[in-house]
Amino acid sequence: TTALATTLVAGSLSTQVQAEVDEDTSVWSWEQADKIERTDENTAPQISEEEIKDIAPDLHVWDTWPLRNRDGSVARVNGYKVIFSLTAKKEGVTPSERHGIAKIRYFYSKDGKSWEMGGLAYDPEQALGSRQWAGSAMIDDGKVNLFYTATGRKSNETKTYEQRLAKVSADIETNKDGVELTSNGDHEILLEADGEHYQTLEQSEGKGVIYSFRDPWFFQDPKSGEEYLVFEGNSAGTASEQTCQPANYGSESFQQTHDAPEDAKLYNGAVGIAKKGEDLSDWNLQKPILEADCVNQQLERPHFMVKGNQYYLFTITHKFTFAPQITAPDGLYGFTSDSLHGDYKPLNDSGLVIANPENDPLQAYSWVVLPHGEVSSFVNKYNTEDGEQKFGGTLAPTLKLSVHKDETKIVNESKFPKIK
Ligand code: FRU
Numbered sequence: 001t002t003a004l005a006t007t008l009v010a011g012s013l014s015t016q017v018q019a020e021v022d023e024d025t026s027v028w029s030w031e032q033a034d035k036i037e038r039t040d041e042n043t044a045p046q047i048s049e050e051e052i053k054d055i056a057p058d059l060h061v062w063d064t065w066p067l068r069n070r071d072g073s074v075a076r077v078n079g080y081k082v083i084f085s086l087t088a089k090k091e092g093v094t095p096s097e098r099h100g101i102a103k104i105r106y107f108y109s110k111d112g113k114s115w116e117m118g119g120l121a122y123d124p125e126q127a128l129g130s131r132q133w134a135g136s137a138m139i140d141d142g143k144v145n146l147f148y149t150a151t152g153r154k155s156n157e158t159k160t161y162e163q164r165l166a167k168v169s170a171d172i173e174t175n176k177d178g179v180e181l182t183s184n185g186d187h188e189i190l191l192e193a194d195g196e197h198y199q200t201l202e203q204s205e206g207k208g209v210i211y212s213f214r215d216p217w218f219f220q221d222p223k224s225g226e227e228y229l230v231f232e233g234n235s236a237g238t239a240s241e242q243t244c245q246p247a248n249y250g251s252e253s254f255q256q257t258h259d260a261p262e263d264a265k266l267y268n269g270a271v272g273i274a275k276k277g278e279d280l281s282d283w284n285l286q287k288p289i290l291e292a293d294c295v296n297q298q299l300e301r302p303h304f305m306v307k308g309n310q311y312y313l314f315t316i317t318h319k320f321t322f323a324p325q326i327t328a329p330d331g332l333y334g335f336t337s338d339s340l341h342g343d344y345k346p347l348n349d350s351g352l353v354i355a356n357p358e359n360d361p362l363q364a365y366s367w368v369v370l371p372h373g374e375v376s377s378f379v380n381k382y383n384t385e386d387g388e389q390k391f392g393g394t395l396a397p398t399l400k401l402s403v404h405k406d407e408t409k410i411v412n413e414s415k416f417p418k419i420k
Contacts, residue, residue: 023339024342024343025289025342026289026291026344027248027293028290028335029249029250029295030249030250030254030264030323030326031250031251032250032346032350033292033296033322034250034350035349035350036326036328036329036352037352038329038355041348041408041409042354042408043354043355043410044356045357046363047379047382047396047397051396052382052392052396053394053416053417054393054394055107055117055394055395055417056117057090058089058090059088059090059393060089060090060093060391060393061086061087061378062087062365062366062378062380062393063086063134063301064083064084064376065136065217065368066081066082066083066084066370067083067084067144068136068218069138070139070140071220072219072220072306072371074370074419074420077139079110080109080178080179081108081109081112082107082108082179082181083107083115084104084106084146085107085378085395086102086103086132086133087103087104087105088103089101090393095391095393098393099131102131102132103127103131104121104122104132104135104146105117105118105121106119106121106181108179112419115395115417116178118179118180119181122170122183122187123183123185127148127150127168128188128189129149129152129154129163129166130152130154132148132150133149133215134148134214134215134366135148135166135215135216135217138218139172142172143169143172144170145169145280146168146170146183147165147167147190147217147218148166148167148168148216149164149166149214149215150163150166150189151163151214162201163211163212163213164190164192165190165192165214165216165274165283166188166189166190167190167281168183168185168187168188169183169186170183190216190229190283191216191229191283193213193233194236196236197233197236197286197287198213198233198234198235198236198270198272199211199213199234199235199236199268200213200236203236204239205238205239207240207266208234208266208267208268208297209266209267209297210321212232212234212297212300213231214232215232215300216229216231217229217230217231217301217302217303217304221340222306223306223340226275226276227275228275228340229274230271230273230302230304230313231272231273232269232298232299232300233270233272234268234269234270235268235270235288235291235293239268242265242266242293243265244294248260248294248295249294260323263324264294264324264325266297267292267293267294267297267323268293268294269291269292269295269296269297269317269321270291271288271290271291271299271313271315272285272288273286273288273289286341289313289341289342290302290313290335294323295322295323296317296321296323296326297321297322297323298317298321299317299333300316300317301315301366302314305370305371305373305403310336310337311340312336312347312369313337313344314333314367314369315333315334316330316331316366316367317330317331317333319361328352329352330355330380331353331355331356331367332353332354332375332377333346333347333352334347334351334369335351347403353401354375354399354410359383360383362380362381362382362389363379363381363383363396364377364379364380364382364392364396366378366380367399369401370419373401374398374401374420375399375400375401376395376398376419377396378394379392379393396417397414397415398413398414398418399414400412400413
């Protein structure tokens with residue numbers, strides 16, 4: 001009966017999805033991605049060692065997001081800004097092991113430049129998942145809503161890559177000495193991959209580079225007032241049955257002159273979306289807004305910026321998650337449309353918005369675009385002056401992006417990890 005109930009729920013969800021969204025899922029095609037190249041407009045300056053300031057010397061710090069108001073503006077709580085970061089203790093933990101023990105901590109700042117550590121955002125014993133991955137945070141009516149990824153399960157003996165979208169709330173108190181968050185412990189699962197619009201871990205058959213159903217990002221659509229979670233997923237379907245479709249190639253002339261390698265079909269990154277129902281616990285999956293089938297496996301931490309009439313959809317991805325026929329750097333990629341559900345076109349024709357410099361290609365990652373075009377990220381594997389590669393594990397200097405119609409340009413770098 002449980003299986004039957006699940007089928008029925010999935011069935012009714014899909015009918016609702018079809019009724020709600022008419023637009024086709026937009027496609028990031030091989031032809032578009034084939035145009036990716038570093039230019040003066042999209043290449044970030046090299047981060048110098050003096051610019052790297054450990055905000056928590058005993059911790060690896062990586063994916064970071066600011067506490068925002070419901071409308072997406074960065075929140076100020078009695079003069080304080082608050083950021084949330086994935087963290088793991090440094091001692092005895094290599095940078096690659098950090099993902100396996102990630103927990104969310106918060107930091108606060110009055111000037112948005114120097115950050116004090118507040119502590120864990122919740123009691124890890126009560127949190128869902130054997131580790132907690134990226135998400136978003138929104139404050140309304142004095143209550144903090146933290147959306148996060150519950151990865152694996154505490155009950156599993158071995159680590160699994162199952163990912164579910166979760167939420168917990170917290171009270172926030174401030175005084176002259178700082179900010180204190182007290183989690184209410186009300187952790188709940190909001191969404192799981194349904195197998196129909198988003199691939200389940202089982203359907204992935206362990207074949208892709210890495211499976212994803214994660215990184216929930218809260219978004220209030222300023223045009224309609226409707227609220228959504230956008231997230232990273234994989235296009236649904238059994239991995240071994242997926243094929244590259246003509247649209248994944250691009251124009252007809254491109255299709256006629258190109259042949260995707262056998263493995264390309266295993267790359268099926270998608271930007272997912274779910275619409276809020278009655279309250280912040282009630283979300284309905286809709287079909288993906290963007291798919292990169294046969295192009296890229298991971299469209300991570302998707303989020304929006306809205307400017308004028310345009311939606312700007314940003315996502316981060318790695319060189320190693322592009323399909324084998326595409327050479328493109330770790331970077332921030334973006335797409336634009338005048339309607340929320342698309343049709344999305346890549347920014348700057350190819351999608352590339354920010355790349356690391358060629359001689360330091362892994363220096364930063366996990367860029368997130370703030371409402372006025374500031375871009376925050378963390379220092380990843382950078383090259384020291386002695387030519388050694390080191391893991392930064394702290395906030396990177398903030399970049400400023402100018403965005404005009406379907407074109408972007410890096411216009412400035414602040415010397416600080418500044419959240420404006
Ligand atoms: C991006 C990312 C996120 C994920 C986290 C895991 O850097 O891969 O998608 O939530 O890191 O550490």
